Amino acid sequence: MRFVNTLAEKPWLNPDDGQASANYMVQDQASINLFGLRLLLAVIFVVFALFVGAYNMRMTYGDVNDLPMHWRLILNTSILIFSSLILHIAYTGMDKALASKQAVEIQLQRRIKCLYLIAGMTALMFVVAQITLCQQLMNLGYSLAANPANSFFYLITGLHALHIIGGVIYWCYCYRLCWQTDSWKTTETRQALHHQMRLCANYWHGLLLIWLMLLSLLLMT
Amino acid sequence: MTAPDTHSTYGPQSFWWKYIWSQDHKVIAIQYFITSLAIGLVALVLSWLMRIQIGFPGALEFIDANAYYQFLTMHGMIMVIYLLTAMFLGGFGNYLIPLMIGARDMVFPFLNMLSYWLYLLAVIILVCGFFVPGGSTGAGWTLYPPQAILPGTPGSDWGIIFMLVSLVTFVIAATMGGLNYVTTVLQARTRGMTLMRMPLTVWGIFIASLMALLAFPALFVSGLMMLSDKILGSSFFMPAIISMGQDPGYSGGSPILFQHLFWFFGHPEVYIVALPAFGIVSDLISCHARKGIFGYRMMVWAIVSIAALSFIVWAHHMYVSGMNPLFGFFFATTTLIIAVPTAIKVYNWTLTLWQGDIHLTLPMLFSVAFISTFLIGGLTGLFLGNVIVDLPLSDTYFVVAHFHMVMGMAPVMVVFGAIYHWYPMVTGRLLNTTLGHWHFWVTFIGSYAIYFPMHYLGILGMPRRYYAYEDYSFIPPSAQDLNAFITVAALIVGFFQLLFLFNLIYSFFRGEKASANPWRATSLEWQTPDIPPTHGNWGAQQPTVYRWAYDFNVPGHSSDFIPQNTPVMNEGKDHEIR
Ligand code: HEM
Ligand SMILES: [Cu+2]
Numbered sequence: 001m002r003f004v005n006t007l008a009e010k011p012w013l014n015p016d017d018g019q020a021s022a023n024y025m026v027q028d029q030a031s032i033n034l035f036g037l038r039l040l041l042a043v044i045f046v047v048f049a050l051f052v053g054a055y056n057m058r059m060t061y062g063d064v065n066d067l068p069m070h071w072r073l074i075l076n077t078s079i080l081i082f083s084s085l086i087l088h089i090a091y092t093g094m095d096k097a098l099a100s101k102q103a104v105e106i107q108l109q110r111r112i113k114c115l116y117l118i119a120g121m122t123a124l125m126f127v128v129a130q131i132t133l134c135q136q137l138m139n140l141g142y143s144l145a146a147n148p149a150n151s152f153f154y155l156i157t158g159l160h161a162l163h164i165i166g167g168v169i170y171w172c173y174c175y176r177l178c179w180q181t182d183s184w185k186t187t188e189t190r191q192a193l194h195h196q197m198r199l200c201a202n203y204w205h206g207l208l209l210i211w212l213m214l215l216s217l218l219l220m221t
Numbered sequence: 222m223t224a225p226d227t228h229s230t231y232g233p234q235s236f237w238w239k240y241i242w243s244q245d246h247k248v249i250a251i252q253y254f255i256t257s258l259a260i261g262l263v264a265l266v267l268s269w270l271m272r273i274q275i276g277f278p279g280a281l282e283f284i285d286a287n288a289y290y291q292f293l294t295m296h297g298m299i300m301v302i303y304l305l306t307a308m309f310l311g312g313f314g315n316y317l318i319p320l321m322i323g324a325r326d327m328v329f330p331f332l333n334m335l336s337y338w339l340y341l342l343a344v345i346i347l348v349c350g351f352f353v354p355g356g357s358t359g360a361g362w363t364l365y366p367p368q369a370i371l372p373g374t375p376g377s378d379w380g381i382i383f384m385l386v387s388l389v390t391f392v393i394a395a396t397m398g399g400l401n402y403v404t405t406v407l408q409a410r411t412r413g414m415t416l417m418r419m420p421l422t423v424w425g426i427f428i429a430s431l432m433a434l435l436a437f438p439a440l441f442v443s444g445l446m447m448l449s450d451k452i453l454g455s456s457f458f459m460p461a462i463i464s465m466g467q468d469p470g471y472s473g474g475s476p477i478l479f480q481h482l483f484w485f486f487g488h489p490e491v492y493i494v495a496l497p498a499f500g501i502v503s504d505l506i507s508c509h510a511r512k513g514i515f516g517y518r519m520m521v522w523a524i525v526s527i528a529a530l531s532f533i534v535w536a537h538h539m540y541v542s543g544m545n546p547l548f549g550f551f552f553a554t555t556t557l558i559i560a561v562p563t564a565i566k567v568y569n570w571t572l573t574l575w576q577g578d579i580h581l582t583l584p585m586l587f588s589v590a591f592i593s594t595f596l597i598g599g600l601t602g603l604f605l606g607n608v609i610v611d612l613p614l615s616d617t618y619f620v621v622a623h624f625h626m627v628m629g630m631a632p633v634m635v636v637f638g639a640i641y642h643w644y645p646m647v648t649g650r651l652l653n654t655t656l657g658h659w660h661f662w663v664t665f666i667g668s669y670a671i672y673f674p675m676h677y678l679g680i681l682g683m684p685r686r687y688y689a690y691e692d693y694s695f696i697p698p699s700a701q702d703l704n705a706f707i708t709v710a711a712l713i714v715g716f717f718q719l720l721f722l723f724n725l726i727y728s729f730f731r732g733e734k735a736s737a738n739p740w741r742a743t744s745l746e747w748q749t750p751d752i753p754p755t756h757g758n759w760g761a762q763q764p765t766v767y768r769w770a771y772d773f774n775v776p777g778h779s780s781d782f783i784p785q786n787t788p789v790m791n792e793g794k795d796h797e798i799r
Contacts, residue, residue, distance in 0.1 A: 006415075006416050006417060007417070007518070007521060007522060007525070008518075009415065009416075009417040009518075010417075010518065011415070011417040011418045011517065011768075011769035012513065012517065012769055012771065012772075015767050015768035015769075015772070015783075015789050016413070016767055016768075016788075016789065026412075027408045027409065029328075031408070032328045032404060032408045032409070035404055035407065035408055036328065036329060036400055036401075036404045039400050039403060039404060039434070040396075040400055042434075043396055043399075043400070043434050043435075043438060046434075046435055046438045047438040047441060047442060050438055050439055050442045050482065050485075051442055054442065054446070054457070054478055054482060057475065057478050057481070058457065058474075058475060058478060061473050061475060063472065063473040144449070144453050144454070144455055145453060145454035145455050145456070145470070148455070148456055148457065148473065148474070150455075151449060151453075151455035151456070151457060152457075155445065155446065155449060155455075159445070
């Protein structure tokens, strides 16, 4: 709606003497980053949505087999959900750390670091679990070329895992920041850390949502 | 803060950081520009070779059928993607967006740099594709399977792999760029620069970037799937098929699926190139006719609605694929609807010229040439948008004529006009006008000489993508004369592009020194404290915007233009207050 209102403006009517720009909001780099990240997630979503579309179209050709993997997939998914959840808790812990005026208690710090570590590790675990799942399927004879369902499965999970790995690399950067005592000293540094964790959590949740979409696709067929 | 309002982050830098690993949007823009021009030159030479083969069959020994297909494919792909897309978004977008909206740089400068280097990598992979065993792919720029990856098509071993890898890399580069452009426009506009005060150039590039973000994934996905078919033997797109007496082991895949994915990217792609051209040409016309753009709001609406519509017309490229007639009906309808906002834009350009104070500068000449070529190309698009008309015309030279008028010549005219317009801002010197006039008249008349006869050849039934046209009973021998004529015209036009390149280099050193705002333009990019703008663009203080970009010849003002950063109270006075 706001966009429609914008489009209805008549810019030629009122050149102003600074009135219109008085309520101008300068965007800080943090919200710019967040915006950019969400845009990126939207693009990644489009990539996978196109895979879903292609999958559905290809599946109508009737030469599709079923992969015996449902419960394993659900298990792996729960790992990913767990990871997202833990990251979220760590991030909300950071909220608390920001709110406190004095130096952050060591205990809270430790808790955040610990949760943060678990989140990263479980994400890695998810990737490993996906890889072993693929390997087992291959050993059972479900090779990539044997059937379109297999091809889609490997391609989609592989690409998704790559995105998770990208997230983990970013997570490493955040984790290093989290580990340095300097990051906890002043309000500014804590804010910076908080911001990084927020971006990280956003990416994590975004990829989780995308995975849930893919999972429902894989389970339905 | 978009960026700290101090000079500290934009201080002096060493040569290496300034020109090579630069994160300055202006340097990256030039890098994009030069790279795309260089690879575009390759595509130009390829077109000469093809034309020589068609006009004078057998004149060049080394062009056999395979080589011809390889030239054809690489020419198309380079022109559409590596030249036009890269130049409009990476080149013009990078240079103009921050300057026109009053920002100091893109919001993610590092990502911007990465985007360029990945683009360069994509170009290098593409070029390597020429030299692999079997040569580059000859599948046509649409890369349709199954032929694209089966033996018999040139380059089906390695060429196609290099092509696809290069495309996938390009998509990643373009996505990085697109994220930057869109976020910069939405988040980093300077004080007073509301969305509806942005020059149409920014609107065009902004919406085109948004489209790129949504359309390129389709190319990415289809590229990955085809790579998997080729290398890993899956059957996404490959049906059960006997190829050269052998069974390559595919079964059940759908070539049509590829076509859908490709054109879901491919049609928006033509507007990814067209929208920046639309935007730029609007500003050129307005500035050089000293008149506010006619129907600014309608222009913005047209850009937005064209972008939205162009995602639901893709199958007009597939009328001959045997689809359900009801689909054909749907896509023909949407295709014809898209002509409405497009036509509105053409009317508005014309009405901007109407009673304007037209200066026949080179940018203006090229803008008029754009309107003319775009109009012709758009009209033939309307022919092709109708299923029954398209069926006989599809895959003939009529289509070649259509898309070269509308996508080949028209945006290229804008590129030239834009270069003549902004060259003084980038280099501080004007391009030589005498050379420029030669360049203009030959290119403009030449483009009609080349492409107008092709409509006729297409209606005669001359198929596109054939290597030789001898001994077809349905093509009259006189067609060969026409083909020879086209070839001569193409070579002449091609030669004059080299003259233009010479002008670019010559004027850089010898050109007449330009004043700070030689076209007396209103938009912000001309209002920087230094021309050419330095790192950080705005000196100590980012500008404040008080008006839209089209205050030309406002009644009751001494000067015939008012820059965007002039407050109301200073209107009557001079425009020195930068
Ligand atoms: C009124 C607007 C337009 C209409 C109705 C239209 C319609 C069509 C149709 C139906 C085709 C398919 C012809 C065939 O293969 O049988 C086509 C091809 C093409 N059009 Fe357009 N078009 C329009 C504008 C544009 C614009 C603005 C551009 C680019 C800037 C463009 C670029 C192309 C290209 C590149 C092809 C050929 C693709 C290929 O097969 O290699 N068109 N157009
Ligand atoms: Cu199209």
